[in-house]
Amino acid sequence: MIIYKQFFFDSAHFLPKVPKGHKCGDLHGHTYKLTVFFEGDLDPVQGWLIDFNEIKKIVDPVVSSIDHKLLNDIPGLENPTSELLSVWLWNKIKPELPLLSRIELNETPTSGVVYEGA
Template identity: 65%
Template sequence: MIIYKQFSFDSAHFLPQVPEGHKCGNMHGHTYLLTVYIEGQPEEHSGWIIDYGDLKKAIKPIIDQLDHHLLNEIPGLENPTSENLSIWLWNKIKPLVLGLKKIELKETPSSGVIYEGF
């Protein structure tokens, strides 16, 4: 069984590796939508895989590092593409959340990344 919880955050960034004149080389912002998927079997007593409140507590400090910040200034995100941000998020979340299956990160309603780790 797979459960999920969504989180949103607003961040600015620019992509320093794009060709000169590319619009994403300019600073701009997104309202990101992060979905965290957890795989497991419901625990017999509670009936839950994980308490959503506990999941929220685990993820909140990570989201707080990103929300209303310039991603390029965060160590490890000097080239903050959605792909690189997904890897960064995975590496922060994986040690905290037992059963992490995948994450989905949308930078717009129609564009995003699904990452299942390496």
């Protein structure tokens, strides 16, 4: 069984390592959509994989820590590409929610990254 929950946050960033003149080198922002996926067997008593409220309890503080922030100021996100941000999110969420199997992070409606751990 696979379940998912979505979260949204707004953050600014710039990419300091892109070539001079690249538009992403300038300060800009995104409305991110984070989808977290969980995989496993249903609990025979509860009839669910994991309580959605438990997911929210763990993920909300992580999302809140970067919502309306400059990502470059967050330790570990000095060059905050979507790929590196997805790994950063994974490392914050996975230890608390071991059934996490995949993160999908969209920085625009048409661009994003899928990360399934290392």
